[in-house]
Amino acid sequence: MRIRDQRAYDEPGIDLVPLIDVILVLIIFFVITTTFDVRSTLQLQLPVASPQAPPPARTLNIIVNADGRYFVGEREVLRTDIEAVKQAIVEAAGDDRELPVMLRADARTPYQAVVTAQDALAQLGFRRIAIATAPDTPAPEPQS
Known part of the structure; x- marks a missing residue:
């Protein structure tokens, strides 16, 4: 009687489960790291002050x-x-709510302080509020 060796019939193969796990981890890694590269596309253009007539x-x-x-x-x-x-x-203003208000703030002033002043004016009924700015300085012309 002849005894057969079972190993002779085993065919070599590639186990796909670990390969799928590795590919899934790589996909998740690339998806997460590409979201860190997204930059803000919001472009702000701040207003420029132009010279106007003097205040009342x-x-x-x-x-x-x-x-x-x-x-x-x-x-x-x-x-x-x-x-x-x-x-x-x-x-300072008395009962005159039509009095023009000139709000002047330093460039380094905390934003909350300016908003507090505007909120106080709005609660009191002032509607003619101007914010003082420095005039736009023209860029020097290049020398030829």
């Missing part, structure tokens, strides 16, 4: 310095909360 004779000047401190007219507002700013505006 009587305006209410509100100045916000680089530290976020408020100056209404000639007075400094001691607190920086909105109620203190509103109180100072009422004292």
Whole structure:
């Protein structure tokens, strides 16, 4: 009687399960890393100030310095909360809500301080608000 060796009938083959696992991991890796490369496509063009006519004779000047401190007219507002700013505006402007307001803020002023001043003006009913800017400086012409 002849005993057969079972190994002789085994045909060599490639096991695809580990290969599929590796390919799936590579696909996930490439999908995740390509999303990190996406850059913002939002293009901002900031407004440029052009010289205009001087402001009216009587305006209410509100100045916000680089530290976020408020100056209404000639007075400094001691607190920086909105109620203190509103109180100072009422004292400076009285009952005239048609009075033009010139809001001047330092370029380094925290954005929240400017928004607080605008919010106080809006709550009091002021609608004629101008924001002071520096005029656009023309670029020097190239030398020929």
